[in-house]
Structures are given as structure tokens and as C-alpha cells.
Amino acid sequence: xKTLFDKAVFQLFCKPGEVIEVxxxxxxxxxxxxxxxxxxxxxxxxxxxxAAFCKAxxxxxxxxxxxxxxxxxxxxxxxxxxxxxxxKPAQHTTSDLSVIAYRWLPVDLDPVRPSGVSSSDVELSEAxxxxxxxxxxxxxxxxxxxxxxxxxxxxxxxxxxxxxxxxSEQTILFVKKNLEAIAGRFNTNKVSIDTTVFNPARIWxxxxxxxxxxxxxxxxxxxxxxxxxxxxxxxxxxxxx
Amino acid sequence: MxxxxxxxxxxxxxxxxxxxxxxxxxxxxxxxxEAKLDVGKYLSHYGIEYKVKTNGEWVRYCLSRCVFDxxxxxxxxxxxxxxxxxxxxxxxxxSCKGRTWAEARRLISGEDKLTQFMPGDGSRPKQEKPxxxxxxxxxxxxxxxxxxxxxxxxxxxKGMPVIINGREGxxxxxxxxxxxxxxxxxxPAGSIIWVSSEGFVSDTITKAYEVGLPMDGRFHIAEKxxxxxxxxxxxxxxxxxxxxxxxxxxxxxxxxFIDSIRGMTGGDDNxxxxxxxxxxxxxxxxxxxxAALVYLDxxxxxxxxxxxxxxxxxxxxxxxxxxxxxxxxxxxYSRKIKMAKSNILPFLPDLRSVEVGKNIVIEQEExxxxxxxxxxxxWLIGRFMETDEVPASEIYEEGKAQGFKDELLRKLKxxxxxxxxxxxxxxxxxxxxxxxxxxAQWNFTDSEIPKESDGCKEKTTVPNYCASTxxxxxxxxxxxxxxxxxxxxxxxxxxxxxxxxxxxxDENYLKSIDADIDAxxxxxxxxxxxQL
Numbered sequence: 001x002k003t004l005f006d007k008a009v010f011q012l013f014c015k016p017g018e019v020i021e022v023x024x025x026x027x028x029x030x031x032x033x034x035x036x037x038x039x040x041x042x043x044x045x046x047x048x049x050x051a052a053f054c055k056a057x058x059x060x061x062x063x064x065x066x067x068x069x070x071x072x073x074x075x076x077x078x079x080x081x082x083x084x085x086x087x088k089p090a091q092h093t094t095s096d097l098s099v100i101a102y103r104w105l106p107v108d109l110d111p112v113r114p115s116g117v118s119s120s121d122v123e124l125s126e127a128x129x130x131x132x133x134x135x136x137x138x139x140x141x142x143x144x145x146x147x148x149x150x151x152x153x154x155x156x157x158x159x160x161x162x163x164x165x166x167x168s169e170q171t172i173l174f175v176k177k178n179l180e181a182i183a184g185r186f187n188t189n190k191v192s193i194d195t196t197v198f199n200p201a202r203i204w205x206x207x208x209x210x211x212x213x214x215x216x217x218x219x220x221x222x223x224x225x226x227x228x229x230x231x232x233x234x235x236x237x238x239x240x241x
Numbered sequence: 242m243x244x245x246x247x248x249x250x251x252x253x254x255x256x257x258x259x260x261x262x263x264x265x266x267x268x269x270x271x272x273x274x275e276a277k278l279d280v281g282k283y284l285s286h287y288g289i290e291y292k293v294k295t296n297g298e299w300v301r302y303c304l305s306r307c308v309f310d311x312x313x314x315x316x317x318x319x320x321x322x323x324x325x326x327x328x329x330x331x332x333x334x335x336s337c338k339g340r341t342w343a344e345a346r347r348l349i350s351g352e353d354k355l356t357q358f359m360p361g362d363g364s365r366p367k368q369e370k371p372x373x374x375x376x377x378x379x380x381x382x383x384x385x386x387x388x389x390x391x392x393x394x395x396x397x398x399k400g401m402p403v404i405i406n407g408r409e410g411x412x413x414x415x416x417x418x419x420x421x422x423x424x425x426x427x428x429p430a431g432s433i434i435w436v437s438s439e440g441f442v443s444d445t446i447t448k449a450y451e452v453g454l455p456m457d458g459r460f461h462i463a464e465k466x467x468x469x470x471x472x473x474x475x476x477x478x479x480x481x482x483x484x485x486x487x488x489x490x491x492x493x494x495x496x497x498f499i500d501s502i503r504g505m506t507g508g509d510d511n512x513x514x515x516x517x518x519x520x521x522x523x524x525x526x527x528x529x530x531x532a533a534l535v536y537l538d539x540x541x542x543x544x545x546x547x548x549x550x551x552x553x554x555x556x557x558x559x560x561x562x563x564x565x566x567x568x569x570x571x572x573x574y575s576r577k578i579k580m581a582k583s584n585i586l587p588f589l590p591d592l593r594s595v596e597v598g599k600n601i602v603i604e605q606e607e608x609x610x611x612x613x614x615x616x617x618x619x620w621l622i623g624r625f626m627e628t629d630e631v632p633a634s635e636i637y638e639e640g641k642a643q644g645f646k647d648e649l650l651r652k653l654k655x656x657x658x659x660x661x662x663x664x665x666x667x668x669x670x671x672x673x674x675x676x677x678x679x680x681a682q683w684n685f686t687d688s689e690i691p692k693e694s695d696g697c698k699e700k701t702t703v704p705n706y707c708a709s710t711x712x713x714x715x716x717x718x719x720x721x722x723x724x725x726x727x728x729x730x731x732x733x734x735x736x737x738x739x740x741x742x743x744x745x746x747d748e749n750y751l752k753s754i755d756a757d758i759d760a761x762x763x764x765x766x767x768x769x770x771x772q773l
Contacts, residue, residue: 095294095295096294096295096296097293097294097295142251142252142255143249143250143251143252143254143255144247144249144252145247145248161247162252163247163249163252163253165256169324170260170263173263174256174259174260180466180467180468181468183467183468184466184467184468184469185468199295199296201295239247
């Protein structure tokens, strides 16, 4: 299993000279991860240094949060001036206008379940199993390389590498339409493909951090376990290696 | 881990094709016509500071201060503009809840026109509304031939709506796919559209393979933009989608199948609006595209009188089509397709549908295969064309020799309308064709036409039906009984055997007789006027 704490993996998303934003929504209180400042709402930081990134994210993962996310696409590198290789209570976060190019076509497979709860193992396995069919379809139909396959903590992820398409109204529509087509074809009554992840500034689960949706529920009589899980990457397309 | 450079040749090609398609596609009109307000220019003009944020299809112009309450600062108020041009106003404070763009605009710019902040002159292009037209019969002759022609046997007329119904599991879908196959094989050009309003597309496709539908790309299944197949035609948007689909088909559309009425109308069989929905679809498919439209429908539970009564739900459904065919099971592997209603022909031969392996063969029953009931009916009609009155015992005896049971003959007696009277204890059956048979006895040559000189003092106009139905020669003036010379009786009696023998086996002749009987106003015939 791979995470973004692996430098090579980090560089798939943030090439030398590029910047990514790490964002933690819905936090409350102080933490050494964001310099013991009082935070109410969102904490954010911009990173181009892998070591600083690992240190900040690992520390933040110990704090109380629902999930830690990062910007998936190529963003304006000047934004690093907002929070230089550190996390802090956010005043600004990355908007669509600050995204330069689409690098990934993201496919988020969510098990169908009530909102605000983690998925059970059975639900998660349904989502993970559906990835293969989508992967085959998209590589064949769109001519894209084999994707990065991941686990978000509650569902499955697929990231298809695009050839860094500049962001425009047309490319946003292109990504949106493709996601809708994939969802239309592969949605089941157990797994739903999120079609709202098309916007350029979309944030994505940071692989290696824990997803904490709702309370952790242990298995019991007539009750499935709903654990908090650490997200990871389980397969990287041969073209990326 | 170092990334190789993947080959994006295929992707780039597809992306370019997609872009080209997008550029060619007609642009979606914005919410406020073609002109879209340049919000940035507008706000700058009135000295309002703002910051721009985008969120999906919305662009938010976050204002430094709320226009309704200047204490609401720090980007808490914003004007949103959707990609379509639609505008909204939002402020997070409760006191500003419900404020609209129109209110904000009045505060910012009063009654000033917005056209100066729109591209071009800001005016909306005037679109000429399509007008209804009056079309003459000649104009429409090219579209509608003026006579009924058939797409499939005599059972699916071209450009008309038809219902094919039956109980669930009887094989409606598969039989209709077999019909679609026959239509495609009989018509080398033209397409068929299948609308799976009940879903189960994988089932439809499996059956399509089983019945051997030609795989030449002329059989299309309608798919919605979201990748699903269940159309609900109660909504205009979905009907428009169908019309759009039909427009996409480059070649002639032969037929559209909708599986089923229940699926396309949300499941309420008794909803009287169903008929209205069907009429709207008929207008699109039959009138606009000139294609036949076949609805699949269900039977209700329990027993019903006629086949037409078996149709489930509102009668508006069967009223909205020209023909209703019912699939009736006859054995595990065979079905009959029978006419339940027709506004086109009074009679349609039954069809036999047989499952051969996984395939289905539908054929018309040959004449030799007519049922006992049909045979008996033909025999009885023929019998009473020849004779006015026959003792019942004689009919039973003759029928028995032909293999017809008494009970069957009694049923047919009622069906055909054979009368009956008593002669002592003897029961006599009376021909319903009595007057007609007598009319048929008249067959004069010109020389035999009675003239006044023959003693015909009184002239009577011959009713039109006589001229069109029975008489072979020139129609004579019909004399009243009292003035007919005796000689005429001789002529006509002589001609009975030579000219008026009705061949009961001639189906066409019988059909014309039947039709003429219906047309006759027997009650108002001149009393005794045709007795010779």
C-alpha cells in the first residue's frame, strides 16, 4: 500500500516546482499541527516540500477531524504565499480560478448508505470491486493510461491521468460529462459514483490519513462494524511507474 | 517512482472530436435570452467592490458590503451568476434572508437598463415563432398516402398507433421483437426504435438476439442522457427527448415500440390522463414522423367479456389507438394473436405465434386450418343464403354429417342472427338474408327490363343499395307487386338457378354480402316491393 508520505507518490501529484494545498474542513480548537492557533472551520496550508508536508499532515491527523484532503489538479504556485509549507486556520482556499490545469480525471465510488456514517466492510468491498470494470471501460473508451486505484476510507477511488489540460469552460464540461457518463453506466443500487467532483478545485482524500466519518462502530449482535480507516493507494498504473 | 510519458494519441483525438461536436452543437440559450450580464462590469460601474469565486457552474461575486445592510461586510453577501446567465443574491445574515437579485438590482442601479453591461447591444435576438399552418389534402398526400397500407401483415398499419396486449408472461415483448424482426427483414431501408419504459434492457437485448433481429444497426434502443432507459412520457421533457431521438435517425422510421404503457405513465393504469399522453405520443410518432407506433400493454386480472374488455385500466387507452391486438396463449409454446378492436377493418385473420427453440415464428393461419367454428359459420351462412326457412331438425342433421355439434350450431344461430318460428311443434329457422336472397334473384337483361308497355303502371325508384350490391345487369324500375305481369315471374324464376346461386365458399362474396346486410335498412324496405 502506498500513501502520499511516500515521496515518489507525492511527486505524482506535486511535481518539483508545483504546489498542493492541504485542507482540513470542520475543525475546532487548537492543535500544534496548525501552530496552536485557534481554528474554527477550515485549516489549510500550501506545500511544495515533501518533508514539511509529511510533518504537518501526520501531526494534523492526530487532531480531531472528519478527513484531510488535498487539491488534486495543478494549482497556481503563487498560492504558497498564503501558508508557506505549514497549516493554519484558513482565510482563503483554492478556488476554481486558481487551478491551471486538469491532471486527473477523478472517479469517486461511494457505497450507498446514510450520510454521516462510515461504510461497513461489505459496503466498502462492493465499491472496491466496481473499480476494475470502470478502469477497463475508461482506459478503452477514452484511451487513458491505467489509473491509480485507491481506497478513500469509505469507498473506492480511481484517478485517471490526463495530459494536463488547461482549465476552461469546455474542459470543465468535458470532465463533467465523462463523469456523468461513467455514473450512468456503472451506478448500482449499492454503489454510487459521485458526479460532483468535476470542478477544478476539487479536494481529494489525502492518502495515508484517516477518514473519520461519524462514530466508529464496533461489530455487535445484528450490527456491522463501521470502522474509521486509513486511506491508501493499492495500485498504480504501469505508466506511472 | 518516475512517471513515463503515456500515449495520449487516442485521448487527444477523442477530446478534439468532442470539442468539435460541442462547437457544432447549438448553443443553449442563457436564462435571460442570448445576452448575459457582465456582473463584474456592472458592479465596477456602480463602484461596488467585489471578489470573484467559482463554484461549479456558479460564479460568485462576493461583495465587500451587503447592499441591504452595510454592516454585513467581509464577503458575507454575494451575487451569483449561473453558467446559463441566471442571477441570484445571497447574504448569510438572517435579516437578509429571502432577498433577491431583483431587489438588489433596484438598490444598486435603480431603473437603469442593464443592456450596457451585456455583450453587443444587449438586445435579445428576436426569434420568429413557428406558426400553425393550413394544409390541403393534396399537400398532405405525399406524407399520408390516402389509403391504409400495412407495415406488417394486415395487423400493423403504417403510421398508425396500435396496442398489443396480453397477460404478463405471455410473451408480449418477445412477440413484438419478432414482429420488429419481420418488419426489418421485409423493409431493407428504415429503422425501428424500441423504448424500454419498464427497464429490463438486458432482457430485451437477450430476446432480440434470440429472435434473430438483424444486426445491421437499424434496430435502436432509446437511451436517456443519464444512461438509463426508462422514459416517463407524462413529462414533456421526456416526450421532447423522444422527438429529439427520432430526429437523429437519418433514415425513415418504420415503427416505434413502447414497452409498456404502464411503464411510460408511472404505473397507474386507471389514470385517465394516460389517453392524453398517448395522443401526444401519437402526434409525435405517427403524425410528425409518419411511423407506426406499437404500445405494449397488460391485461387485467379475472374474467372479462370480450378481448377488448381484458385490457387493463382506463378505456382511454384503447380509444387512443386504431387497432388492438391481443396475445392469447393456446399452449405452452404457441400463442394466437387476435384482433380485439379495429377501426380499420371489420375482420382480421388470427395469427399463430409458435416458439421454435428460443425463436418465435408468427404466421397467418392458412385457410385449410380454419377452426371448426369458422367452418360451421361459413356452412350455416351458405345454407341460409340458399333457403329462407329450414326446419331445425334438418339443420342439426346436416350439421352432424359435417361434424358440427348442435350446441355449436345454436351458438352460431344467435351470432349470425338466424330467426326462428314455430310451426306446430316443429321449430323452423328463418334466414336473416331472406330479403337479400330475394333481391339476388333479380338479374335482368336489358330486354327483360319491364316497360310501361308491359303493364308497369307504377314506377318505383330502386334504392341505391340494390344497384350496388346484387344486380348484375341494368337496374330495372321496381314495379309494385300489383302491377308485375305474370311473365316477369317466369323470367325471374328461371334465372334463379342460373344466376343467383350464391357460392357460400366464396369468402369475398360472403364478406360483401355481410357488409351489404349491415348497410340495408331492412325495416324500411317497401313492403312486398321485392316479391315476385
